Amino acid sequence: MALDAKIPGGPIAEKWDRHRFELKLVNPANKRKFNVIVVGTGLAGGSASATLAELGYNVKTFCIQDSPRRAHSIAAQGGINAAKNYPNDGDSIWRLFYDTVKGGDFRAREANVYRLAQVSNDIIDQCVAQGIPFARDYGGLLDNRSFGGAQVSRTFYARGQTGQQLLLGAYSALMRQVAAGKVQMFPRREMLDVVLVDGHAKGIVVRNMINGAVERHAADAVVLCTGGYGNVFFLSTNAMASNVTAAFRAYKKGAFFANPCFTQIHPTCIPVHGTFQSKLTLMSESLRNDGRVWVPKNPGDKRTPEQIPEADRDYYLENKYPSFGNLVPRDVASRNAKEQCDMGKGVGETGQAVYLDFADAIHRDGRDVIAKKYGNLFQMYEKITADDPYQTPMMIYPAIHYTMGGLWVDYNLMSNVPGLFVLGEANFSDHGANRLGASALMQGLADGYFVLPYTIGGYLAGTAKADVTTGHKAFDESEKQVTGRIDRLMSIDGKRTVDDFHKTLGRIMWEYCGMARNNEGLGMARGMIQELRAEFWENVRVPGNAADFNQSLERAGRVADFLEFGELMIVDALARQESCGGHFNERFETEEHEALRDDDNFCHAAAWEHSGDGREPEFHKEPLVFENVKLTQRSYK
Amino acid sequence: MTKTINLTLKVWRQNGPKNKGRFDTYHAENISTDMSFLEMLDVVNDQLTIDGKEPIAFDHDCREGICGQCGCVVNGRPHGAEKGTTLCQLHMRHFDNGDTIAIEPFRAMAFNVIKDLAVDRSALDKIIQAGGYVSVNTGGAQDANAILVPQEVADLAMDAAQCIGCGACVASCPNASAMLFTSAKVSQLALLPQGKPEAAKRAINMVRTMDELGFGNCSNERECEAECPKEISITNIARLNREYFKAGFFS
Numbered sequence: 060m061a062l063d064a065k066i067p068g069g070p071i072a073e074k075w076d077r078h079r080f081e082l083k084l085v086n087p088a089n090k091r092k093f094n095v096i097v098v099g100t101g102l103a104g105g106s107a108s109a110t111l112a113e114l115g116y117n118v119k120t121f122c123i124q125d126s127p128r129r130a131h132s133i134a135a136q137g138g139i140n141a142a143k144n145y146p147n148d149g150d151s152i153w154r155l156f157y158d159t160v161k162g163g164d165f166r167a168r169e170a171n172v173y174r175l176a177q178v179s180n181d182i183i184d185q186c187v188a189q190g191i192p193f194a195r196d197y198g199g200l201l202d203n204r205s206f207g208g209a210q211v212s213r214t215f216y217a218r219g220q221t222g223q224q225l226l227l228g229a230y231s232a233l234m235r236q237v238a239a240g241k242v243q244m245f246p247r248r249e250m251l252d253v254v255l256v257d258g259h260a261k262g263i264v265v266r267n268m269i270n271g272a273v274e275r276h277a278a279d280a281v282v283l284c285t286g287g288y289g290n291v292f293f294l295s296t297n298a299m300a301s302n303v304t305a306a307f308r309a310y311k312k313g314a315f316f317a318n319p320c321f322t323q324i325h326p327t328c329i330p331v332h333g334t335f336q337s338k339l340t341l342m343s344e345s346l347r348n349d350g351r352v353w354v355p356k357n358p359g360d361k362r363t364p365e366q367i368p369e370a371d372r373d374y375y376l377e378n379k380y381p382s383f384g385n386l387v388p389r390d391v392a393s394r395n396a397k398e399q400c401d402m403g404k405g406v407g408e409t410g411q412a413v414y415l416d417f418a419d420a421i422h423r424d425g426r427d428v429i430a431k432k433y434g435n436l437f438q439m440y441e442k443i444t445a446d447d448p449y450q451t452p453m454m455i456y457p458a459i460h461y462t463m464g465g466l467w468v469d470y471n472l473m474s475n476v477p478g479l480f481v482l483g484e485a486n487f488s489d490h491g492a493n494r495l496g497a498s499a500l501m502q503g504l505a506d507g508y509f510v511l512p513y514t515i516g517g518y519l520a521g522t523a524k525a526d527v528t529t530g531h532k533a534f535d536e537s538e539k540q541v542t543g544r545i546d547r548l549m550s551i552d553g554k555r556t557v558d559d560f561h562k563t564l565g566r567i568m569w570e571y572c573g574m575a576r577n578n579e580g581l582g583m584a585r586g587m588i589q590e591l592r593a594e595f596w597e598n599v600r601v602p603g604n605a606a607d608f609n610q611s612l613e614r615a616g617r618v619a620d621f622l623e624f625g626e627l628m629i630v631d632a633l634a635r636q637e638s639c640g641g642h643f644n645e646r647f648e649t650e651e652h653e654a655l656r657d658d659d660n661f662c663h664a665a666a667w668e669h670s671g672d673g674r675e676p677e678f679h680k681e682p683l684v685f686e687n688v689k690l691t692q693r694s695y696k
Numbered sequence: 697m698t699k700t701i702n703l704t705l706k707v708w709r710q711n712g713p714k715n716k717g718r719f720d721t722y723h724a725e726n727i728s729t730d731m732s733f734l735e736m737l738d739v740v741n742d743q744l745t746i747d748g749k750e751p752i753a754f755d756h757d758c759r760e761g762i763c764g765q766c767g768c769v770v771n772g773r774p775h776g777a778e779k780g781t782t783l784c785q786l787h788m789r790h791f792d793n794g795d796t797i798a799i800e801p802f803r804a805m806a807f808n809v810i811k812d813l814a815v816d817r818s819a820l821d822k823i824i825q826a827g828g829y830v831s832v833n834t835g836g837a838q839d840a841n842a843i844l845v846p847q848e849v850a851d852l853a854m855d856a857a858q859c860i861g862c863g864a865c866v867a868s869c870p871n872a873s874a875m876l877f878t879s880a881k882v883s884q885l886a887l888l889p890q891g892k893p894e895a896a897k898r899a900i901n902m903v904r905t906m907d908e909l910g911f912g913n914c915s916n917e918r919e920c921e922a923e924c925p926k927e928i929s930i931t932n933i934a935r936l937n938r939e940y941f942k943a944g945f946f947s
Contacts, residue, residue, distance in 0.1 A: 110834040125755060125814075126821050128861055129763040145841065181835075188837035190830045190890045192853040199844030217854060223762055224857060231829035238825040246818065269810055298757040333698075333728055337735050338759045439761065442785045443732075508834045556745045558738070603750050608712075608811040610753055611745065 062315075062666055062681040065469045066170045071687050072152075075174045078470070079513055083520035090115030093519050096263055096278040098250045098305055100127030102222075102500060103483025104284030105229030106507030112241035113232075114512055119276055120233070121248045121265060123300050128230040131286060131298040132503060135222025136343035136436065137206065138214035139186075139500040141179040146203050150211040152176045157688055159498060162208040162388050163463070163491020164640035164654060165662070165690050166318070168683060170470060171488045178509040179501050183215055185508060189228040193217050204432075205348055206496035208388040208695075214497045219343055219435045225500055229507070248274070249613060250305040251544075252537045253281055253312050253479060260479035261527040264537045266545070268613060271606040273541055275529035280478045280515055283309060284507070287462035287484040289322065291621045291628065292573070293565025295459035296328060296341040302617040303624045306466050306485050310627075314474040315666035315679060317467035317487035319624070320632035323494055323641050324574050325460030326392035329443055330412040334562075339458040340443055342415070343436055344496040347385040349420035349429065350453070352376050352392070354413050358403030364414055364452050375399055383695040390493040390641045391653070391695060393457035397574050398652065400456075407454045416452035457574060461499060463490040463641065464631070467666040467681070471514035472506060475666075477522070480515060482506035487664065492640025492654075545605050548615045553598030557614045560595050561621070564588065568625055576632055577645045585629045592622040627667060630676060637661045649692065658690050700726045701793040705740065707752055708800040713808045713816075719798070729789040733776065734759060734766060736788055753812040761785040761925065764860030767867070768813045769800040774864035774923045782862065782925040802867035805910040806874070817863045819909040820877060826905035827898035828881040830890050843889050856883040858926040865920035865928075871912025876920035878902050879936035880928050886939050896943035903940055 067078040085093065093116050097108045100122040108120040122130060144150040155176040160167055183201070187193065194202040194216050203212040217224040236242040247268040254262040254277075262277035288303035289295035310316045327342045355362070356373045375395060377384045387395075396413050399405060406412050421429050426449060430437070437448045444454070465487040466474050472488075473480050483503040490498065527533075571584035595618070603609045638647040638654035639661070647655040656662075662683050667676040703724040710717030724740050731739070734756050741751035756766040761782040768783055770776035776786045791797065801809050806819040857880070865876035882899050885891030891898075907913075914933060921930045 106834070113833045124757055124763070124765055125817060126765075126861065128821070128824075129757055129765045131758060131763070134758045134760055134762050143840070181837075183840045184837040185832075185834060187840040187843075188830065188832045188890055190853075190885050190888050192850050192857050192884065192888065193840075194854075195845055195847045195850040197847055199846050199850075200841050217857075220762065220858065223860075224854075227857065231824060232832075232834070234821065234824045235829045235831065237821075244821075298763065299759060300757050332730055335728060335731055335735050335739060337732075337738055340760050438780075439785070442761075442781060442787065445787075445789060512834070554746075556742050558742060600745055602745050602748070608753055608814065611751060 062467070062475070062679050063469065064168060064681055065471060067470065071170060071173045074170050075177055082513055082517035085516045085520045087115055091117060093117065094119065094278040095280050095282060095515065096276055097121070097282045097284060098263065099130065099284035099286060100230070100233065101130035101132035101284060101286055101483060102226055102229055102503030103507045105130065105226060105233050106504050107282055107284060107482060107511050108242055109229060109232035109236050110508050110512045111515070112236035112239070118236070118242045119245065119278065120242055121245045121250060123247065123249050123268065125246055127233055127244060127246065128227060130226060131301055132226045132500070133223045134298065135500055136219045136341065137345040138204065138216035138221045138497040139182065139225060140206070140213050140497040141183045141215060141501065142176055142213060143180055143183060145201060146212045148211045150213050154211065155179060155213065158209050159489070159495060160491065160688050161693060162495040163493050164656065164693055165491065165658070165685065166639050166664070166683065167491030168488050168664070169685055169687060174510065175489050175502060175505050178505045181509055182501060182504045186225060186228050189232065191217065191224045191228045204345055205386060207344055207347065207386045207392065208495040210383070216345065219345070219433060222500060225504065229504070250285070251308060251541045251616070253309050254533050254537045255312055255476065256525070256527050256531060256533050259477045259522070262529065262534065264534070264541050269608055271609065273538055275534045275538060277527050277529045279519060279524065280480065282480040282482060282511065283466065283485050284482045285485045287465070288624060289459045289462050291564070291625050292459045292568045293561050294331065294336065294339050294569070296325060296339050299338060302620065304617050304620045307620045307624050309466060309474070309476070309479060311669050312476065313669070314476045314479055315467040315668050316464070316627060317664045317666045318464035318631065319628045319667070320572065320635060320642050321463035321492050321640065322459060323389060323461040323463060324393040324457040326389055326396055326457050327415060327455045328458035329440065330407060330409065330454055330456040332409070340439065341458070341460060342440060342453065342455060344389070346415060346433060346436060349432070350385065350415040350417050351419060352385050352413055352415055354399045354404040354406060364416070373404065380695045387695045388493055388495060393574060394643060396457055412454040412456045414452035415455045417448060418452070421449065461494055463487065463492060463494055467664065471517060472511055473514065473518060478518060480511060482511055492642055544616070545612065548599070548601050548612060548619065549605050551596065551599050551601065553600050555598050555600060557599060557601065557611055557618050560591065560599060561614070561618045563591055564618070564622060564625055567591070568628070572629055572632055575643050575645055578633065581629050581633050585626055588622065588626045588629070595619065595622055627676060631665055631667065634665060634678065635661055653693065698728055698730050700728055701788065701791060703727060703791065704796040706796065706798045709752070709812050710809050712811060717809065727788055729787070731788045732759065732784055733770070733786040733788065734784050753814045755814045756784055759784040762860060764862040767802055767862045767864055769802060769867060771798050774802060774867040775925050780925060780927045802863050804866045804872035806872065807863060807866065819911070820861050820863060820874065822909060823874060823878055823902055823906050824881065827894065827901040830885060831894060845888060849887055853884045853887040856880045856887070856928065856932050859928055860926055862925065864923045864925060866911065868919040868923035869912065870917055870919065871915060873914045874906050874911040875914040875933050875936065876924060876928055876930065878906050879932040882939055883932040883935045886935065895939055899936060899939035900943050
């Protein structure tokens with residue numbers, strides 16, 4: 060099947076305007092005749108639900124949490140980018156576009172990224188109008204700070220809780236539409252299948268997590284905003300319930316999964332400290348504005364940080380990358396931390412950590428200024444580690460944070476399955492092989508507030524309306540399959556817990572498909588996952604019963620999908636015989652140990668099609684054409 | 697320094713909203729003091745599962761103190777005794793070897809128990825639906841810097857906006873009032889110029905909805921402020937009262 064990204068013609072700066080003009084419209088009176096299902100209520104799902112309802116569509120919105128306000132966008136700390144150029148430091152839409160394409164190591168789709176940069180300014184305007192309390196300077200204007208991979212200050216923030224404030228903004232807009240009767244909200248529902256009728260997405264099957272009832276919902280289009288799959292690694296900065304199930308069920312129904320091996324390892328997380336640990340906690344990238352990263356110069360130096368004099372410290376990022384210093388992109392910072400630890404220069408009890416030191420900043424600006432910028436982060440760090448970062452450097456280590464891969468979508472954010480749209484982290488389109496800091500919030504809100512509301516109209520107006528009810532046989536089949544799988548999980552009654560399997564899978568993925576990969580390891584890991592999956596279906600124990608609030612069953616379903624999806628990641632990583640961004644194959648590196656791309660053979664998005672259980676997925680290629688930026692070796696020196 | 701402790705847990709078990717609940721006793725052994733409270737419950741649940749028993753149901757998600765989904769009453773205190781801490785950020789180093797810990801769900805007339813420690817807090821969403829927003833559609837907003845907001849006003853609004861909607865204020869209040877929750881949203885929006893036009897209507901509608909949902913009145917017990925994991929101040933309640941009375945006078 061040919062992959063047509065449907066990128067509009069013309070100069071890049073005019074594509075979106077032109078496309079909006081060319082898209083068919085649904086007239087205001089007709090919008091109320093269309094029903095749209097939105098799955099997920101993070102920044103993408105919350106903003107899309109609210110905006111579609113404002114336009115007049117009937118929206119049914121689903122989330123797995125007890126309230127739409129809890130989606131994991133809420134945990135984003137640092138900020139949101141926009142090309143406002145308020146600080147007058149040379150920013151522009153073009154520069155934000157260029158930084159994002161370069162930051163993604165030239166593996167994103169140019170036209171999508173340009174549109175993202177274009178609408179970034181509207182997002183800030185919209186959020187301020189909603190009453191989001193962004194940080195202000197003394198004159199009452201909005202304040203900005205810097206993030207990795209950029210040499211301008213373009214990041215807007217609300218203390219260390221930017222994601223929370225933006226999400227609560229989208230949530231309040233959503234609640235307004237619930238009150239207006241335009242959105243019907245279904246919390247504590249987990250999507251377990253997407254239903255296709257004549258090849259078009261026409262509904263979903265969900266499990267009511269309170270009583271276990273399997274429910275059917277029909278609509279004219281389905282919008283997935285179900286986030287990323289970082290929890291395939293078990294330990295990640297994702298929320299406990301974040302999963303790949305909705306996206307993976309769509310993949311099994313024919314939607315292509317693009318670049319699954321592109322995962323982001325965030326350099327500044329609190330290091331792992333025990334086998335009982337359930338998740339990792341991020342310390343915002345914004346800390347790298349003022350914190351200096353260092354390790355002891357000499358391997359095995361066991362002195363406390365205070366005892367190590369300047370002469371014996373290695374500020375390796377500042378030394379190696381003088382122009383960007385501590386603010387190099389995440390993949391570069393992460394790999395360098397690993398490299399230092401591999402050389403035996405790591406610190407802390409496990410030797411798997413580096414210092415992030417604020418002593419100079421506190422000396423320069425005073426404790427109060429630092430507390431104002433990062434107070435809540437310092438407090439969070441102290442709660443978890445019992446160390447006070449005002450007194451002693453933080454210890455940090457990279458951890459899985461974000462997944463750039465996702466369901467393949469065209470310029471309209473529609474997957475190859477007509478009527479199935481994918482927004483936010485769940486799609487693949489904007490961040491290439493590495494996402495820059497403060498760009499996830501931007502993308503989620505761009506997709507939900509300013510892109511989908513136009514493009515879904517084009518689909519609905521351009522497709523003959525077929526009213527499908529939940530009595531359709533496609534729903535019968537789907538429900539049968541969903542119930543069958545639940546029954547099977549409940550009936551195994553083995554000896555190992557769901558978490559036990561999940562942890563084992565996570566260790567395999569982190570070891571062989573994590574920060575650095577090689578062909579031998581990937582090949583081995585594939586076999587290990589197949590064995591683990593076989594054991595799971597023989598030996599997992601899911602207590603309780605299915606018609607009840609059963610958190611073990613919820614997790615079992617998700618882990619079952621991760622056990623298949625992990626293999627797809629490995630297939631993708633093996634197929635991409637180059638290094639780029641977060642995908643680092645040890646065979647392909649520059650003399651300076653940076654990722655070495657192969658633009659002649661791999662300048663494409665890899666989109667995988669499910670071709671039946673136990674069969675190799677089929678590979679489709681979307682060539683990436685760069686007309687506006689020159690492909691170069693990324694350099695942050 | 698990491699060490700391990702042994703604990704006795706008295707945990708509230710309840711099969712559903714209509715069933716009677718009871719305290720069951722469990723032993724949590726070799727618990728690392730670096731664990732969070734929820735990781736300790738994970739360990740207990742793993743053992744229960746292996747022993748063929750049903751694990752303890754409890755809500756949680758982000759495990760970094762921001763989503764507001766977790767929360768139980770620990771030894772009589774919502775989210776436990778540590779100040780400004782959600783249950784997921786409460787670490788076992790604050791407990792001693794041999795301690796007995798009582799764990800119960802958040803209790804309030806407006807919160808039904810779903811199972812064990814998980815409760816239904818959808819009433820809080822309904823309060824927001826009654827006016828916890830600025831009525832602005834997507835698109836057409838003016839430039840973000842067109843209206844200046846003094847830094848101290850933005851800071852006060854942000855102080856109020858930090859609420860995570862966990863419901864600890866309700867669980868700690870002898871009247872099960874949601875005044876701290878409601879006042880935090882009313883304050884945030886009343887302080888900012890964008891929220892001012894609807895301030896009066898918002899205060900009245902949100903308070904009325906809160907009453908209708910079965911939350912109690914505020915009688916200045918100040919328990920909510922003491923237990924709030926985000927340390928939201930009760931000056932927000934004073935601000936809500938002002939908005940409410942102003943609305944009464946001028947409408």
